Amino acid sequence: MSLLFSKLKLPVSSLVLSRSYVVAISLQQNASNNSILIEEFTKLCHKRDLPRAINAMKSLENSGLMADCTVYSELIKCCISRKAIQEGKYIHKHLFSNGHQPESFLLSMLVNMYVKFNLLVEAEKLFDEMPEKNVVAWTTMISAYSNAKISHKAFKFLIFMYREGVRPNMYTFSSVLRACDGLLSLKQLHCAVFKCGLESDVFVRSALIDVYAKWGELDNARAVFEEFVTGDLVVWNSIIGAFAQNSDGDEALNLFKRMKKAGFLANQATLTSTLRAVTGLSLLELGRQVHVHVLKYDRDLILSNALLDMYCKCGGLDDARLVFTRMKETDVISWSTMIIGLAQNGFSGEALQLFEMMKLSGIQPNYITIVGVLFACSHAGLLKKGWYYFRSMKKLFGIDPGREHYGCMIDLLGRAGKLDDAVKLLHEMNCGPDAVTWRTLLGACKIHRNTDIAIYAAKQMLNLEPDDVGTYILLSNIYENSQRWEDSMYLRKKMTERGIKKKPGCSWIEVNKRIHAFIFRDVSHPQIDDIIRELNQLLHKLKVVGYVPDTNFILQDLEGEQKEESLQYHSEKLAIVYGLMSLPKESVIRIRKNLRICGDCHLFAKLVAKTEKRTIVIRDQVRYHHFQDGTCSCTDYW
Numbered sequence: 001m002s003l004l005f006s007k008l009k010l011p012v013s014s015l016v017l018s019r020s021y022v023v024a025i026s027l028q029q030n031a032s033n034n035s036i037l038i039e040e041f042t043k044l045c046h047k048r049d050l051p052r053a054i055n056a057m058k059s060l061e062n063s064g065l066m067a068d069c070t071v072y073s074e075l076i077k078c079c080i081s082r083k084a085i086q087e088g089k090y091i092h093k094h095l096f097s098n099g100h101q102p103e104s105f106l107l108s109m110l111v112n113m114y115v116k117f118n119l120l121v122e123a124e125k126l127f128d129e130m131p132e133k134n135v136v137a138w139t140t141m142i143s144a145y146s147n148a149k150i151s152h153k154a155f156k157f158l159i160f161m162y163r164e165g166v167r168p169n170m171y172t173f174s175s176v177l178r179a180c181d182g183l184l185s186l187k188q189l190h191c192a193v194f195k196c197g198l199e200s201d202v203f204v205r206s207a208l209i210d211v212y213a214k215w216g217e218l219d220n221a222r223a224v225f226e227e228f229v230t231g232d233l234v235v236w237n238s239i240i241g242a243f244a245q246n247s248d249g250d251e252a253l254n255l256f257k258r259m260k261k262a263g264f265l266a267n268q269a270t271l272t273s274t275l276r277a278v279t280g281l282s283l284l285e286l287g288r289q290v291h292v293h294v295l296k297y298d299r300d301l302i303l304s305n306a307l308l309d310m311y312c313k314c315g316g317l318d319d320a321r322l323v324f325t326r327m328k329e330t331d332v333i334s335w336s337t338m339i340i341g342l343a344q345n346g347f348s349g350e351a352l353q354l355f356e357m358m359k360l361s362g363i364q365p366n367y368i369t370i371v372g373v374l375f376a377c378s379h380a381g382l383l384k385k386g387w388y389y390f391r392s393m394k395k396l397f398g399i400d401p402g403r404e405h406y407g408c409m410i411d412l413l414g415r416a417g418k419l420d421d422a423v424k425l426l427h428e429m430n431c432g433p434d435a436v437t438w439r440t441l442l443g444a445c446k447i448h449r450n451t452d453i454a455i456y457a458a459k460q461m462l463n464l465e466p467d468d469v470g471t472y473i474l475l476s477n478i479y480e481n482s483q484r485w486e487d488s489m490y491l492r493k494k495m496t497e498r499g500i501k502k503k504p505g506c507s508w509i510e511v512n513k514r515i516h517a518f519i520f521r522d523v524s525h526p527q528i529d530d531i532i533r534e535l536n537q538l539l540h541k542l543k544v545v546g547y548v549p550d551t552n553f554i555l556q557d558l559e560g561e562q563k564e565e566s567l568q569y570h571s572e573k574l575a576i577v578y579g580l581m582s583l584p585k586e587s588v589i590r591i592r593k594n595l596r597i598c599g600d601c602h603l604f605a606k607l608v609a610k611t612e613k614r615t616i617v618i619r620d621q622v623r624y625h626h627f628q629d630g631t632c633s634c635t636d637y638w
């Protein structure tokens with residue numbers, strides 16, 4: 001720090017200190033005192049004591065002296081770090097006082113200061129006044145507008161920069177790329193990158209991959225990645241993140257393996273993306289392995305939240321609870337993740353308790369938190385509480401009810417058998433019901449066997465999703481059951497015309513770090529004969545204890561030939577049996593399914609959990625089912 005003042009005309013120490021000090025200094029000019037004061041000053045500077053520093057500057061002014069640029073630059077840095085807007089403006093004014101024209105690097109610093117304060121109008125005004133603008137100043141403005149998502153301004157500055165003959169550098173490109181508002185501008189920028197010979201720069205390449213991925217152009221993202229021969233962790237992270245965020249978890253994990261093989265060590269960003277991929281694929285065991293690598297970054301909130309989300313979505317609630325209680329820091333995302341995780345896994349009471357704790361902790365709930373709360377209310381059948389939060393969420397938390405909140409309420413009313421009220425609420429939605437909302441109502445109709453409203457809801461759904469095979473089958477089942485043969489025929493004809501076929505059911509189970517897929521009517525699994533033999537024995541055993549196959553299909557979306565005899569070979573049954581055969585007795589059988597679980601498989605899983613004393617977790621298209629001791633966490637409503 002003493003260096004800082006070597007250029008000053010006045011004794012260094014007087015600069016920062018209060019008036020009384022200044023008086024003292026002017027009386028004591030000897031060197032030993034100065035060194036004490038320098039030490040004192042250094043301390044103040046480290047403390048970033050802005051008010052005293054500014055006072056000292058005023059004192060200097062009173063003595064007819066000016067601070068030099070090193071002092072100013074220190075003061076500007078101090079203002080930025082203290083987020084001191086008023087003081088920053090004062091220093092700006094001070095710099096220009098007495099007709100003085102500040103050095104351009106100080107002007108650059110001031111522009112940067114205004115950008116950091118998010119005062120873009122002031123920043124631009126000062127930028128315009130700069131006599132010479134270098135690439136750093138241009139890039140500051142471009143990245144400011146890019147971060148503020150004002151893309152047209154970012155592009156405008158890039159064009160002006162070219163016109164003034166200033167060549168963009170890698171920082172300019174990585175900023176402006178993130179402002180891309182369309183594929184066309186992205187491709188133009190990609191060309192400009194080539195022209196400037198910056199295509200092999202790590203940051204530019206990583207920005208290109210990120211932006212291509214943002215626009216869903218994974219092939220282009222991959223092409224940019226594969227051109228890169230030497231590799232760099234930043235670029236690896238971009239490509240892994242690209243696939244993880246675009247729901248291609250398999251490819252993200254493949255790339256992760258390739259990265260490790262190439263000798264790179266995963267950092268926080270890699271692990272966050274990997275956890276996202278694991279979450280999407282519901283691979284709890286793999287998630288646990290990633291957790292080991294996460295341990296050393298336990299202060300990284302984004303990573304901890306991703307870990308929490310992984311455990312919640314993979315049905316590992318015990319691990320999630322542990323991670324949550326051990327988190328060094330939590331934010332609204334951590335709390336919401338945990339509340340939704342508990343609610344979706346059937347622990348509604350605990351979710352609502354946690355919500356109370358969250359309010360006590362002073363963290364303000366957001367849109368997602370309230371979805372979790374209403375979800376919990378609906379699953380616990382808490383009609384009054386649900387209505388209370390729904391009706392007062394705007395007043396209590398300043399959040400307008402959105403589609404998801406309406407969805408939870410319709411679910412809640414539906415579960416309580418208040419189907420007419422549910423329909424009424426559905427028509428109240430100012431955002432308009434979507435297919436998910438109608439499907440929720442349809443779910444309630446199935447439970448309460450209300451065919452009239454079911455027909456109404458199914459027709460609305462088909463308007464929104466005219467190719468939804470499940471709805472066609474469900475509707476035609478209802479028609480057939482009410483002997484409305486003509487209506488049923490008409491629907492079947494329409495299905496054939498549109499070329500709609502039902503997706504085969506598929507279930508996945510992880511055994512010994514390998515994923516085993518079971519597809520309805522597919523016999524390609526190497527142990528399929530053993531599995532079917534085992535399954536038949538198990539069914540026989542269950543029938544002895546009173547299992548009767550649930551063949552009530554009127555309000556289910558099962559096809560005719562899928563009924564009765566084929567029921568027993570549904571993919572989740574095969575996966576359960578394979579789990580029983582190959583996993584140790586104490587481990588949980590975890591299955592992921594592409595469709596909703598049918599009533600019969602649900603009953604089967606409950607009985608197997610009881611007779612075989614196993615815990616079975618099935619994540620279907622909509623929710624999680626934890627089967628334990630003859631019951632399911634969804635309380636038979638899904």
Ligand code: ZN
Nearest residue numbers: 570598600601
């Ligand atoms: Zn089934």
Ligand code: ZN
Nearest residue numbers: 625632634636
């Ligand atoms: Zn269930």
